[in-house]
């Protein structure tokens with residue numbers, strides 16, 4: 001499973017990238033707000049750092065305006081994936097971009113029917129929001145599973161990009177199901193390294209090592 005990091009925080013991207021943990025980056029208007037940076041400047045900086053796809057989201061609601069915004073975002077770098085919302089206007093823009101060979105990430109997906117439409121419109125990525133479904137009492141991972149089945153039934157090439165991944169268990173479950181990509185905040189990716197038994201084991205090893213009175217160096 002590819003790891004995209006869901007942030008516009010340059011320092012956090014650099015830290016994970018140094019460990020080979022960043023196959024791409026996703027941003028959205030909320031993450032741009034959080035960064036306090038200009039969207040064009042910070043997106044360019046991210047694209048210069050990361051070889052893989054960098055999603056930059058349009059904010060217009062009409063297809064023609066989304067297309068104009070998407071063209072501007074796309075001009076930032078070759079690895080831009082234009083992010084459009086899963087509305088009829090967004091699907092219209094997706095089809096227009098895909099016809100020109102541009103990568104599109106269709107976001108705010110909450111149903112398998114929406115995911116099917118995005119694949120038909122030529123999306124490179126579909127972003128189902130796992131955590132936000134869970135927030136509303138619906139099993140988000142079940143949606144990932146449904147989309148996996150549907151895409152495999154018809155050999156759609158659209159990649160399933162599990163988004164709104166909030167926990168380590170979300171990440172594991174999405175990988176088990178076979179999501180092509182997950183995007184998660186840096187803290188969730190780093191939390192995957194933690195286990196209580198690792199901490200306990202290390203504590204015991206350190207204690208026993210001290211008792212040997214030895215030194216490796």
Ligand code: G3P
Nearest residue numbers: 006028131132163164165
């Ligand atoms: O990039 C979109 C998505 O990952 C948002 O996650 O936690 O705000 O629902 P969240």
